[in-house]
Amino acid sequence: MNSSIMNTYNRYPVSFESGHGPWLKSKDGKDYLDFAAGIAVNILGHNHPDLNEAMKVSADKIWHLSNLYEIPEQEKLAKKLCSLSFAEKVFFCNSGAESVEGAIKIARKYFYTMGETERNEIITFSGSFHGRTLATLAAAANSSYLEGFGPIPKGFVSVPFGNHEAFKNAINENTAGVLIESIQGEGGIRVIPEDCLRAIRKICTEKGILLIFDEVQSGVCRTGKFFGYEWASVKPDIVTLAKALGGGFPLGAILTTNEVAKSMVNGSHGSTFGGNPLACMIGDKVLEIIEKEKIITNVSVISKILFEGLSDLLKKHDNKIFGIRGKGLMIGIECLEKNSLITEQAFKEGLLLVNAGDNVVRMLPPLNISESDALLGIEKLDQALSNIKL
Ligand SMILES: Cc1ncc(COP(=O)(O)O)c(C=O)c1O
Structure with a gap:
């Protein structure tokens, strides 16, 4: 693209039109579950009334x-x-x-x-x-x-x-x-x-x-x-x-x-x-x-769900990921495969994640996320990991 913006960011080929809670909708109508939250910014999701x-x-x-x-x-x-x-x-x-x-x-x-x-x-x-x-x-x-x-x-x-x-x-x-x-x-x-x-x-x-x-x-x-x-x-x-x-x-x-x-x-x-x-x-x-909204309580409930879900994924995809780190809803997945390969696959599945140093993939969902959306995030990551053919 011939952009007038300085070339300091490597951007995904998507632009979002609207957001609601942990969800973002792209211009072409696809829904994305936002586990990046603007890199730990949108703690109350998008469009909190x-x-x-x-x-x-x-x-x-x-x-x-x-x-x-x-x-x-x-x-x-x-x-x-x-x-x-x-x-x-x-x-x-x-x-x-x-x-x-x-x-x-x-x-x-x-x-x-x-x-x-x-x-x-x-x-x-x-x-x-x-x-x-x-x-x-x-x-x-x-x-x-x-x-x-x-x-x-x-x-x-x-x-x-x-x-x-x-x-x-x-x-x-x-x-x-x-x-x-x-x-x-x-x-x-x-x-x-x-x-x-x-x-x-x-x-x-x-x-x-x-x-x-x-x-x-x-x-x-x-x-x-x-x-x-x-x-x-x-x-x-x-x-x-x-x-x-x-x-x-x-x-x-x-x-x-x-x-x-x-x-x-x-x-x-x-x-x-x-x-x-x-x-x-x-x-x-x-x-x-x-x-x-008792956000701290929600963080502890959802954190448990995500850590449990991720430890199941660790067993299932032990040739691609090998560890989980973090506290609350600041979670890192240690990767065997290149982390960007996993975040790109997750993106294709409609799940937004963020790369970090040490070949880690970060999960930073909004802190008011529901149990069902948290579980959906795990499902999407499961699918993304399955999509990576070694
Ligand atoms: C721990 C820490 N300190 C400072 C910063 C810089 O913040 P900003 O990008 O708002 O300048 C960041 C950004 O990622 C950060 O994670």
Whole structure:
């Protein structure tokens, strides 16, 4: 196709015309079961009536206001996020990368303000993904994403995933923070063991280092808790959110404590669109629906169904897939065959899935999905795997 759009994405040859719950209808009338959910964004599916209503009401009020003025919708959403977490202060932005970039700035400024001006290094883990800005790419240290974009911002030390010794050795007097996904999403649904997260917390506390959780993909109930790190009962210092927070509307947030936020004074950070009334009203409605529709309970019910269904498929297709990882509705299928072959076959069967690193196929369905649609997803994957002739 002769497209005027920059060639940065490899797209499926489909365009969708309408959506309802976990279903999308293509222009040529075919139905697709959406187990990608805009890559962990549409947690309430497509066209949720209450969310649409909130959008319409807000659109008829005020779309945008700059942060030169008080924005009550922002205040309300920030209070809710604090009440759901360790946090006492929130900064709103528009995307995941922006929230991680902001978290890095906050960690550095915290130590700078205390006179520790050299303490600016952030430790990260191999296989992580934190976004596509220069600093977030430098943080994740994935060379294939960095190639050609140098000079690369300094101040990041990547240690091998799961190597505690390497992690401990990377800490020095310049370490400001540890940036970690409680479950690596793009890296292939790699769950960080709970005792490992607790050990990292302990070391951070001992050394006075800030623990930053990137919950952009795992946050907002995706794993069956509001934040993925809650499974380990650890308290972060900074948390980033985006994706699901706006249920499909661009909205990101950085959460932290009063102590850490104290260096973020007037003028130290900003965003034109961050925290606009429209986005915040929608974010607030997302949180209201999560509560009203008992989304966390649904995640645990559906998760069990999907894990059971997938373990049956593991036995049946043991020459194509060999393992399941994840928590809640953040599920990864470990493939023997090339993962893209499986997602392409699933696509032909009308099931949308997402590839991830480590040759994994991701299932990220909307969190309000029904049991019958979850089972249908398993059926479609079964058929897709059967279609692959070795
Ligand atoms: C854990 C994590 N952090 C950050 C990002 C970047 O988010 P965005 O694409 O909204 O900038 C992503 C996106 O996939 C992510 O999974």
